[in-house]
Amino acid sequence: MQNRFPDQEPARAVAQSRPPRASRRAQPVDGRAPLLLLLCAALAVVSLFAFLSQRNPGRGAGDGGAQGQPAPPADEGAAADAAFGEADGLLLLVNPWTPLPEDFVPGELVPVQNDQAVDARAYPDLQNMLGDMSQAGLSPLICSSYRSQERQQELYDNKVQRVMAEGVSLEAAQAEAARWVARPGTSEHQTGLAVDIVSLSNQMLDETQESTPEFQWLAENAWKYGFILRYPNDKTEKTGIAYEPWHFRFVGKEAAEEMHDLGLCLEEYLESLAD
Numbered sequence: 001m002q003n004r005f006p007d008q009e010p011a012r013a014v015a016q017s018r019p020p021r022a023s024r025r026a027q028p029v030d031g032r033a034p035l036l037l038l039l040c041a042a043l044a045v046v047s048l049f050a051f052l053s054q055r056n057p058g059r060g061a062g063d064g065g066a067q068g069q070p071a072p073p074a075d076e077g078a079a080a081d082a083a084f085g086e087a088d089g090l091l092l093l094v095n096p097w098t099p100l101p102e103d104f105v106p107g108e109l110v111p112v113q114n115d116q117a118v119d120a121r122a123y124p125d126l127q128n129m130l131g132d133m134s135q136a137g138l139s140p141l142i143c144s145s146y147r148s149q150e151r152q153q154e155l156y157d158n159k160v161q162r163v164m165a166e167g168v169s170l171e172a173a174q175a176e177a178a179r180w181v182a183r184p185g186t187s188e189h190q191t192g193l194a195v196d197i198v199s200l201s202n203q204m205l206d207e208t209q210e211s212t213p214e215f216q217w218l219a220e221n222a223w224k225y226g227f228i229l230r231y232p233n234d235k236t237e238k239t240g241i242a243y244e245p246w247h248f249r250f251v252g253k254e255a256a257e258e259m260h261d262l263g264l265c266l267e268e269y270l271e272s273l274a275d
């Protein structure tokens, strides 16, 4: 129950009451002694304030106040870590032409909101991102995250069945289904590094997501947390997947920043690294 009254500051122990000095008045006026006393008192007050302000750095950050937020320490090791996420698999490529290895096993999975789970390496940044969105008054909802091969198979088969119900051949239905649901083995969701994030007030997985404040915030800021909009509108030929203004993929902060700055999708970014 702390912060029940967040506007109330704890009383500061500024020493305002001084011992009475009435007797000093009666002392003979030297002229120097009072001056010295005054100087000492001034020095004490200045030191006290300096001490107190050091103990309260950045107070107010997190209340929506933009000021006083200390910059994160520069990551000196980042440059040395030139392979970015490659070594630890954060740049793992999965697309319609690049299925996961058959023996693929996801990394450690940890639970997140809404009964979802993600790779533990994405977890801290995802939590920070969602937390900052909440602070900004937004309501993001993770509606999909890690999926097992079996679950992906189930989703795909369901879609094929629904398309076939419209009187289409199996082959045609499979091709059509694959436009909407990745074929098993080719879904990023199987890596645990992808999340579908929608607005709590609009849970439709369609282009209307684009006009939600949640998406607009993510489109602008997700890269700062190591996430990329994986299937942008202008990259469908490269990604093989239609525009999805809800599907975000964790690639780590360095790679996400570069891709953001250079305007590259993951396929293009990996090509540029290979050059």
Ligand SMILES: [Zn+2]
Binding pocket: 144, 189, 194, 195, 196, 246, 247, 248
């Ligand atoms: Zn997705």
